[in-house]
Amino acid sequence: MSAAHPVKCSSLPFASVNQDRMKRYEKFADEIAELIRTGVLGPGEKVPSVRHASRTYGVSPSTVFQAYYLLEDRGLIQARARSGYFVREHAKRPLHEPELTAHAAQTTEVDVSELVFSVLASLKDPHTVPFGSAFPSPDLFPLPRLAKSMAHALRRLSPHEIIADMTAGNADLRRQIALRYMVSGVMLPMEELVISNGAMEALNLCLQCVTQPGDLVAVESPTFYACLQVLERLQLKAVEIPVHPREGIDLGALSESLKQLPIKACWFMSSLQNPLGASMSEEKKQALYELLVEHQVPLIEDDVYAELYFGSHPPKPVKSFDREGLVMHCSSFSKSLAPGYRIGWVAGGRYAEQIARLKLMTTISPSVPAQAALADYLQHGGYDRHLRKLRHALEMQQSAMLASAARHFPANTRVTRPSGGYFLWFEFPERLDSLQLLRLALAQGISLAPGPIFSASQGFRHCARLNYGHPWNPSSEQAMEVLGRLVAGLL
Amino acid sequence: MSAAHPVKCSSLPFASVNQDRMKRYEKFADEIAELIRTGVLGPGEKVPSVRHASRTYGVSPSTVFQAYYLLEDRGLIQARARSGYFVREHAKRPLHEPELTAHAAQTTEVDVSELVFSVLASLKDPHTVPFGSAFPSPDLFPLPRLAKSMAHALRRLSPHEIIADMTAGNADLRRQIALRYMVSGVMLPMEELVISNGAMEALNLCLQCVTQPGDLVAVESPTFYACLQVLERLQLKAVEIPVHPREGIDLGALSESLKQLPIKACWFMSSLQNPLGASMSEEKKQALYELLVEHQVPLIEDDVYAELYFGSHPPKPVKSFDREGLVMHCSSFSKSLAPGYRIGWVAGGRYAEQIARLKLMTTISPSVPAQAALADYLQHGGYDRHLRKLRHALEMQQSAMLASAARHFPANTRVTRPSGGYFLWFEFPERLDSLQLLRLALAQGISLAPGPIFSASQGFRHCARLNYGHPWNPSSEQAMEVLGRLVAGLL
Known part of the structure; x- marks a missing residue:
């Protein structure tokens, strides 16, 4: 930068500082969101009424209102006329979370590059549904x-x-x-x-x-x-x-x-x-x-x-x-x-x-x-404004994929519930081979990232990473349905 | 590129093809330039008259004229009223070229990074005359x-x-x-x-x-x-x-x-x-x-x-x-x-x-x-138009530095005459230490690249690389004079 144009660096840190000194309603919304994410509040369940919440948690009714508007905006709850707010129904039959991975307690010579490159090459076709992609949709930027x-x-x-x-x-x-x-x-x-x-x-x-x-x-x-x-x-x-x-x-x-x-x-x-x-x-x-x-x-x-x-x-x-x-x-x-x-x-x-x-x-x-x-x-x-939009979009898309998986995948599938990012990790029953699933899925125009590329010892054969970083649309929903059928067929 | 904008790739290759099928006058100019570069035609000497050249080399007088205009443009010759063209005087007392470097015939563990980094760090000051720089002037782009x-x-x-x-x-x-x-x-x-x-x-x-x-x-x-x-x-x-x-x-x-x-x-x-x-x-x-x-x-x-x-x-x-x-x-x-x-x-x-x-x-x-x-x-x-301008600028600057070196450096200094680029390599008498020269030069606000950083065995102690990639101006000339004095003082 030339000396004639002094640095204006005020916009960023203060925006962030404001965000850091988070508003009370945002904090409250986060607490409710955490309860939903961890399943304490299940799909279809009523969230506390404004009066109840205000009394119980010691916040003003307007704070509760603002928090619920925010949660509605984030796609986590929805209002029903004259009944109050409810956790969205999109995960009627939620899948369980996977457990701690097993400990190998050994050192492993790494020899996965060939596998990774061949899998990545298979994911490049721009016409597939990009569940295997490493990137979120560039349209989000x-x-x-x-x-x-x-x-x-x-x-x-x-x-x-x-x-x-x-x-x-x-x-x-x-x-x-x-x-x-x-x-x-x-x-x-x-x-x-x-x-x-x-x-x-x-x-x-x-x-x-x-x-x-x-x-x-x-x-x-x-x-x-x-x-x-x-x-x-x-x-x-x-x-x-x-x-x-x-x-x-x-x-x-x-x-x-x-x-x-x-x-x-x-x-x-x-x-x-x-x-x-x-x-x-x-x-x-x-x-x-x-x-x-x-x-x-x-x-x-x-x-x-x-x-x-x-x-x-x-x-x-x-x-x-x-x-x-x-x-x-x-x-x-x-x-x-x-x-x-x-x-x-x-x-x-x-x-x-x-x-x-x-x-x-x-x-x-x-x-x-x-x-x-x-x-x-x-x-x-x-930047901070963009990030808030991006995070909201990804959170909505995660909900959509989780709900879709619950609808279409076998009930003994396990799936993570991350508090950010744009990946879900699916753990299928042990006898599923995700490399075979990948081949079948690609033939149907759907990509995914199979478990073994994430492991030096090429474990996680029954797992797969799915990307929800792209706007959810009917073809995403259809792709999940197809994947669900393929998984069921392989079991 | 989106499909709506088809690639236009005609401009470049045809421009280059024209350049490749070089005009006759350009070829002739190159031949004369080579004679000047290699010292066959010395500074101040007359180049063949148009009539003579036309007859001897079997080219038309207009080709010779065009070639001489080009060489004048490139700073290699100058017209004198009613006397014809002469090789420019700027290297009255040209320095000799260095000879083939000696052959070590051995393998060398390389351990120069510290030296190179410490030298490069010393060259960073933007207020020095940048003879030690690795880059040509960014103003040329x-x-x-x-x-x-x-x-x-x-x-x-x-x-x-x-x-x-x-x-x-x-x-x-x-x-x-x-x-x-x-x-x-x-x-x-x-x-x-x-x-x-x-x-x-x-x-x-x-x-x-x-x-x-x-x-x-x-x-x-x-x-x-x-x-x-x-x-x-x-x-x-x-x-x-x-x-x-x-x-x-x-x-x-x-x-x-x-x-x-x-x-x-x-x-x-x-x-x-x-x-x-x-x-x-x-x-x-x-x-x-x-x-x-x-x-x-x-x-x-x-x-x-x-x-x-x-x-x-x-x-x-x-x-x-x-x-x-x-x-x-x-x-x-x-x-x-x-x-x-x-x-x-x-x-x-x-x-x-x-x-x-x-x-x-x-x-x-x-x-x-x-x-x-x-x-x-x-x-x-x-691009090709830019490159022609850039090459002319560098060629002029090379002439200027060579001439300046001939004026200010001891007569037993040797220097290369490269047919391109923006570096000259100077070989001083053996007892000169270019790292010491660098220290003295930096104290006077002049940088240079000392010989030992160019060698695994840290030879070339009496050599230095000078950059002529920056427009030649009075401070360049003055810096050469100072360097000449420092070199003489060290010998």
């Missing part, structure tokens, strides 16, 4: 507004900044990211931030910083398949730690593995884990951190879905507890704002300088115009 | 026109293309690059092209595809310092092959090394080599290719300066001889069009698919908007 920010940024970017931004990263963007950390309670010196080509590059660089070929890395089970591919590429071995579908990593199992094995790094998603959608509680995140400090094992925290939480409480990262610079916190704008711009970052803790150098030796820099466009958008584009 | 292409491209890019382009790369961009290869005589199936985050990522991916830690890689001596950093990062060993400052790699030495050592790959710049500026002849490039075929050793051809040739003959890459898919030809738009956009590519030969997969596992994709902007520019922006 403010692409025209981003284009405006790009034009604005390119007008202001001096030729010499284009060169300078290649080594250091765009200063405005780094400041905006640091401000977002600050607002979410993480005080971060800007020097810790390295801008990368999406989170994927950040994760790669972090792993290279702290490992040598042959080393052991603890990962979740199931985990994001690209994590396994990276391990394989770098000739690292996986130690698979079981994950509870709601509470996240099994800390007991992790503690055992850390005691018994020379683990060099952990690569975890502490919030909205892919594929399970699990989020650890803050207490558990802190306990995880203390465990890692005890063993002096660095954490690569992959937090790319953090902005897609439902409700009004942004999840805190493990990074927020990091006294010692042991956590490398990786994220990006790819899932929340700007797919294809390929801008991510890492708050690299004690490894920041080493990560920056490694980046200079591999790709030098992410695209400078893309960095400048995002910096402009973060200052002027209304 | 059509950045406003690129911004227009960006706006145009973002209006046309559909949300779904943004996702699709991440795995395959922008189809228009790949087609435009393939067309440019075709025009320069390389028939390339589009499938061989992988779009990367600049050439640096392409080079990294190629090297990872064909080596394992501990392997030997043949590199030039001196070579581009980032090549050494990449070798060090991947724990590869360098076999340094001497380079002739005009003719490029010593094929005899390479042949010996290939016979004696288990070299797994070569990383060479066959045209306008950095830092020497050497370009191999086509015959020599073919001989190099046959040598590599004989040993079945793949070539990673770093060709990022290829578009910056002076005169009218684009240099052919070794890739143009590649029958067996043994050459990975890497290039980018960073030096010729769009610094900071970070768009490069590799024509990966038999390794293309493996390279594409490796890219998906490391950065996924370069920025999609940047790809689309360049595709639009290549179709509509006038």
